[in-house]
Amino acid sequence: MSNPPDAQPAYVLHSRAYRENSALVDFLTPQGRLRAVLRSARGKAGTLARPFVPLEAEFRGRSELKNVGRMEAAGVASWLVGDALFSGLYLNELLIRLLPAEDPHPGVFDHYAATLQALGAGRPLEPLLRSFEWRLLDDLGYGFALDTDINGDAVESDGLYRLLTDAGLERVWLVQPGLFNGTDLLAMAEADWSAPGALLAAKRLMRQALAVHLGGRPLVSRELFRKS
Incomplete structure (x- = not known):
């Protein structure tokens, strides 16, 4: 039927x-x-x-x-415990906070379902979370290039960059807090999480990219993760 x-x-x-x-x-x-x-x-x-x-x-x-x-x-529930459970709750809170009501995003739905399965299977958390954050931002129209800067120039491995949340990556020449090195950005662009420092840099980058869209209100699930 x-x-x-x-x-x-x-x-x-x-x-x-x-x-x-x-x-x-x-x-x-x-x-x-x-x-x-x-x-x-x-x-x-x-x-x-x-x-x-x-x-x-x-x-x-x-x-x-x-x-x-x-x-x-309509299927078997993903059994999440420990940090995987907190990660799932984090994804849910992100979606509630960022997704407009009744705005179709079938790609986000499919990626969410796949991410839950991966969390339930015990795959490493950080690459899954960074991938989901990136896909969500991109689907909502907030994404930006990781291998080119705001002028269209290729990101250079020895360069330093800052994120302009409404535009993308800007190369800078003076050291200042919150910068990203080109090597890490190029590793992120290739989803090469074996590169030293790439995951930590990706976490910082996604926090900066998400913050402006979260309206300054902290995520409850992130606090639970810290206390676990």
Whole structure:
């Protein structure tokens, strides 16, 4: 039997109690981030309304606040523990904070699903997180080149660069805090995480790139990670 036209794959990003027996749930779907009311949240549907479970869901209503119709498991949940769990929560918080409501990003959805599987399989966390951050920024239109600067010149391995968050990388000639060396940037461009210093530099770069879009409010999941 074919799926209803409005049934779509989904993941729960966050859920909280709403009124007496309902939950207010943020979902990630290929059609974007949706917020919907889940009725009878203490029943069977409520057991599915948790992060990292692949779902098939039907959403009803034309306002920004939808209602969940049918919702079923559509695969095996990614089992995340320890730092992998905090990493998954970090991805969810990023999506809630950065993705506009009902703005389709099917590429982000597919990359998210693949990243959860990789986290569950125990793959190294830092390359997965940096890749996801980069893909999210790029899909939202905030990406920038790593191998060329704002003037279109090739990044040089012996050069120093700073990030202009609204433009890209600018070469500088005087040492100052927060700079990136060309060797690390070129390694990032090739996703060569075996290069010494590339992962640490990528973490700094992504923090700078994300900060302006997070509006100065700290990420709760990042604080949990620090305390773990």
